[in-house]
Amino acid sequence: MHPAFSVVFFTTATGAGYGLLALLGVLAGQGFVPPDFWFGLVGMGLALGLILAGLLSSAGHLGRPERAWRAFSQWRSSWLSREGVASVATFVPAGLFAVGWVFLGRTDGWMAIAGLLAAIGAVVTVCTTGMIYASLKPIAQWHSRFTLPGYLIFSAMTGSVLLNALLQGFAIGSNTLLAVSVLLTLLGWGWKLATWRYNDRLEIPTTANTATGLAHGTVRSLEWPHTEENYLLKEMGFRIARKHKARLRQITQVLAFALPTLLLIAAFALPWPYAAVLSALAAIVQFAGMLVERWLFFAEAKHTVTLYYGR
């Protein structure tokens, strides 16, 4: 699949944003985080900012963005529509929660409920995003039990690392959260490795034989219906060289998992402001790493239409 930057950025940014939102909603609502104005402004601003930026970026992917409102109508069948509904619905409690926190200076009471609802909304939205991909049968690498948990884990991971960076930045860091960030990062790493391992060993029953109905033997593409690349090939015929794939997987592991883990562990041992700097660095590096991971998520996904083209 073609790794369009708009979609790569969209899923990465909203994943982190919803992860952060969910954690803030739960933790602040339950009093683990003080209802500080600046912290609320920056934290909720970052969470909602990432979500908004992601959603705007995804709109850039649309052929007719002015009709985007129509996407809320088909929630009964379409995960994309559900994602739209969930993301917008989540803005309501998230907005209330943000207003309560930042302008009213409180995160308890009904604000806490709003926070909890926002957290639920965030989790649901991330689930819908994951399901958009997980439900696509033509793409075996996505249509697997790894996809939905992956989206949730990465959302939680990037969200927690972000939250840790914020807390550390405001010098209210918690070793528990630091530990959770490290553990989630390690979980993410493990999950990604398991996903790759699964995908690399995937035996896909759909072949050029079943695609063409020509049973037995080999089916080899002789001539395409067109000599230049068409929409199908541009959108779904993306191929990544084996060499690049291996390199990018290494980069993903270093940026998204290994470096953040090291930085976060180092943050345990160092005092403020060093811990804060390392935590911020961990978040930034991880976000960059997740962009690479998401790019690979698309680039490594093979759509069945490529079977018709012998790719």
Place this chain on the structure above:
Amino acid sequence: MSQVPLRGANSAPSQRPLADTRAPDEGDGVDTSPDVSDSIAKTTCYMCACRCGIDVHIKDGKVRYINGNKDHPVNRGVLCGKGSAGIMQHYSPARLKKPLLRTGPRGSGEFREIEWEEAFSIATERLLKIRRTDPKKLAFFTGRDQSQSLTGWWASQFGTPNFAAHGGFCSVNMAAGGLYTIGGSFWEFGEPDWDNTKYFMLFGVAEDHDSNPIKIGLGKLKARGAKVVSINPCRTGYNAIADDWIGIRPGTDGLFVFALIHELLKAGRVDLDYLLRYTNAHALVIQEPDVADDGLFVRDSDGNPLAWDRVAKVPVSATDTDAKPALTGSFTIDGCRCVPVFQLIADRYLHESYSPDAVAERCGISADTIRRIAAELAHVAFEQAIELPVAWTDWAGRRHETIKGRPVSMHAMRGISAHSNGFHTCRAIHLLQVLLGTVDVPGGFRFKPPYPRSAPPGPKPAGKTVRPMMPLEGMPLGFVCGPDDLLVDDAGTPIRIDKAYSWDAPLAAHGLMHTVIRNAWAGDPYRIDTLMMYMSNVAWNSSMNTVETMAMLTDSDEAGKYKIPFIIYSDAYYSETVPFADLVLPDTTYLERHDCISLLDRPISHADGPGDAIRHPVVEPDRDVRPFQTVLIELGARLGLPGFVDDDGSAKYHGYADYIVNHERTPGIGPLAGWRGKDGNAIGKGEANPDQLQRYIDNGGFWHHDFADDQRYYKMANRSYLAFAENMGFIPKAEPIVFQLYSEPIQRFRLAARGHGRMLPPEAERGRIETYMDPLPFWYAPFEEATVDTQTYPLHALTQRPMHMYHSWGSQNAWLRQITSQNRLFVHNRTAASLGLVDDDWVWIESINGKVKGQIKLIDGVNADTVWTWNAIGKRRGSWGLKDDAAESNRGFLLNHIIGDQTSADANGKRYSNSDPVTGQAAWFDLRVRIVKCAAEEAGFTEPRFERFQQPPRFEPSPDKLSFGAEFRMKREAAE
């Protein structure tokens, strides 16, 4: 099931409309009955040479949609990939806009626009001077011309013998091979009996003549479960769906066919009765070496060939229906030894050198396969014979209660004919058909009227005498019956610029267009003044040896004058040839013109009856262009050519439409056969009918006459058919047509080579004439294979047109070029592996003539000694309205660059044109190559590449986007 009447090819129950075509009440707001068109014009397609009937739907003066005419006998409603893309041809950005006069150097593309009046006066002045001095200094060659009965006649009236269309580089071997053997051939001359055949053999046919009828026929065979066998090095297209694909080595089809004949003879599986009735198998051939009539028929005092009555043991007329002619033996008549033709056939083809084992390796086909095919042919022909319950009467008055048929049919085309041994191979295929008794019988190969004609048909080519201000005594192209008919002077020098009908190419029935540029450039046999051409891309894909051809077109003498002094060219599009013209006459598209598809020309008849058709303007030109035929007629009038002016010197015809209706070639016979006579009731012969074109238009653009049941088969000997043919003017007299298995006209050339007769070949030509003018077909290695080092050039290289571009001008067509804008060289997997090549590699393709670079694609379905590519995809920058980054001119390549236009020098140092020695057919497929992987820095782009052409005045850059059809929808939606 729907009750609509069954019309057209696709009318099987599974291809028909729904039983109830009322729109269901879906409620989704879809307009299921949008308005389609304001009017439907029925005319004839010109996207290739097939000439299908089309329905052109016009909306708001624009072409909305084109589909096949269900009533049309050629395509019966279907339409090919080109036909449906005709809209993009019509609206091509490469269309010329106005007459052009060259301003820059020839080949640069620098022109200025001129008015038609200026164009006419330039041409008239030039041509008048030629006609007053030496008319043959005008060489008039047309390409994909579908009006040769006009253009040839124009040349004749002008007085130049230098006329031909593209047949010489297309398929003249096929035409001549058939016409000299059975008085007909494949394609326009005949077709398989698709409805009855049980075994169909397809030789050397890619997408080829003729396109839709073959496809419709193959569909019928598949539906009936008839067996399809294809003999072709490439397993594409029609060959892909064959039940049996025989991936023969190029140029060896003749060997394969002779091995089949060998097997059939050996097993006694030939139709002796058929041979006696319809062929010259029993005619006696003189066998007296060194005698002037050796190899000619023994004839009676009336000139009739004689046979030997094996009962009465006396010579009898070969046409004596009461005789019992011998087919074998040796006889002496008046002291002269003679044998029946069949004895010669048996002697030659029963020889071990034509056995399956002897030919298998050269053909690349196992001997077992050859034996199996021979057995299958015999089985179907003799064990599965069919009979139609229709009584008919033969030429001698014998009534037959049924029509008997042997349901084996064959079709062959360019893969056979485009070799230097193609003529004899074509004859071999006809010989095989005739031995099986399957020509013009149910289930066999069937003639399309006006064929069969006598083998060969008349008349002979005109041009023996060329005089100022005098027309030729006949048409420039015809059929020679012996050396006396050649167009050579007393020294043996060719009279024609293309050397057709000379010792180089005695049976050149279609001329040798592919030699004109070289000969005119070299002044061999003489210099010309003006080369006038129509619709042929001779500076690119219609020439061999393109690089040198372009150089010859622009070469100048010491005085700085072009060696080919003046070039007039007519085309509708800015092709690679336009920039080489001095004067450009812009033609219309096929939807803007009148045309006639005439029985006098290259007919579109069906085996069940003759037909012809018209084109008529469906949309008005939006440019200052004129149909070439109308221009030619006006030029004829301005030159005062006989037939083009009335007695007072005024123009006789006002445009082509007027000519089509009112011209009579012989009294009562004009370009169109339908609705003749004042009241339009006559067919074939009759007075001109002023309403004729309207009658055609009313009938869907065509005329077709359907035979009575007893006229449909055995046309060569069918009394009722022959009488009809005589009435129509197809044949001079209702006499049987005897298949010439042994060709006496060809033997006459051989005798000349031995020093007999009035016209003798120059000494140096005698060996060649002796060898190749063999009265019985034989096989020899194609010339290039025989002369190059086959170790150095181990591969055969072929081209074929993709189906969606066959015989067409596809590259400026926005739709067709999306399907193929880069051609690859297809290389067998094994061959590639042995050369260390993988898919997508860039290679040099090298021949003795040069090298060209392209990208390869590996394939299994090809003869392993053969590489091939799609032809004419490579284009030169600046032509056809293509942008500079178009794949056609950056990655596509033209194999023509490395196909030599001449053979290697013979022992006398003479180089002949790269052609069949009998007919002059261009031997495109003789090419031998080697392929070499190119250096890394050379990959990714084709070579050679040529300078970009300048664009003519007012040529806008082609659009970056096409939204064709949006306007129809907007209009519809606005109307709602």
Place this chain on the structure above:
Amino acid sequence: MTCLPAHTDKKLGLVIDLDTCVGCQACVTACKEWNTGGHMAPLTDIDPYGGNADGVWFNRVHSYEHTTEMGGRTVNFPRSCLHCEQPACVTVCPTGASYKRASDGIVLVDEDKCIGCKLCSWACPYGAREFDTDIGVMKKCTLCVDRIYNDNLAEEDRVPACVAACPTSARHFGDLGDPESAVSRLVVERSGVDLMPELGYRPTNKYLPPRAHTQRAASVPAPALEPVRAEGGFLGWVDRMLSN
């Protein structure tokens, strides 16, 4: 509405005969030509005369080499929308632009509702949908819904453009939901197959596999030829035959 109809009154679709298709592209351009002025007009062509020509087409013909232990064959393979019974391209659509008609089962796009998210093209395993970058909406085969019921066409012409044009009669059209229809019978007779049946989309269109190397392939049970046994070999045989 992107929920699928519980059942459709008809299952209109195509049957494509791979044994007969010669790959001539007639269906391809006939489709393009009709539809570029039809229901989904235009089928935009980007850079039509340049190096990156890329147009919208509803029907494409591939060619393959199919090699089994029985031998090899070149197969021409037309590919277009299969009007599936379980079209995920419809259910993934967030706007209701993609839908399956309850009356005849045709899968259509309502362009006015399409936001151009392209998800439907991801959900289609067959590559049946092509995006019109100029208009910003997804386009696809309509099964010529504007021909098959069109009162402005002669009744005999109310078939999809590809079926009407096909020169080898390799394309068939009808109600595949009716087991008695001519197309259904053809599918049974020729053992027609679904493409990618394992994905569960349940395509309506069927493909008839090539007959080569099957019991159904045309063959001639010809005994091997034996040399004539007459005295004097072949020539002796000729004499004897003529004497009879």
